[in-house]
């Protein structure tokens with residue numbers, strides 16, 4: 001049972017440092033990987049298929065900026081709960097990513113958090129609560 005953080009780019013990692021600190025403080029197991037839906041789609045689908053086949057209970061944080069397809073694609077490629085985390089930056093400063101995640105179409109149940117500097121910890125806390133429901 002753990003949190004899996006999937007980043008659209010290695011450049012998104014610094015924004016999530018407070019989430020990593022939260023996981024360390026609270027003893028929440030987590031792993032991280034970089035797999036973009038736009039750039040690494042076959043590898044992302046395989047990663048999620050293998051995860052699903054393993055039967056691991058996990059909450060996924062899908063972290064992406066700009067045109068954030070990643071969270072919705074992750075939702076539709078596995079049956080685990082997904083929290084999309086928009087990353088500030090670019091000419092629209094993350095509004096594009098926030099709207100892309102929050103406005104997933106019907107049947108794509110991606111949850112999300114806001115854009116300010118505390119939102120990585122909010123995402124981490126939400127994931128932790130879900131894992132607690134499953135007995136962590």
Ligand SMILES: Nc1c(C(=O)O)ncn1[C@@H]1O[C@H](COP(=O)(O)O)[C@@H](O)[C@H]1O
Pocket residue numbers: 007008009010011012035036037038039063064065066067068069070071087
């Ligand atoms: N939104 C996505 C996806 C995706 O949604 O699949 N893949 C990369 N990205 C985002 O592109 C931004 C720029 O990435 P680079 O800095 O690597 O060019 C990052 O914030 C990433 O999350």
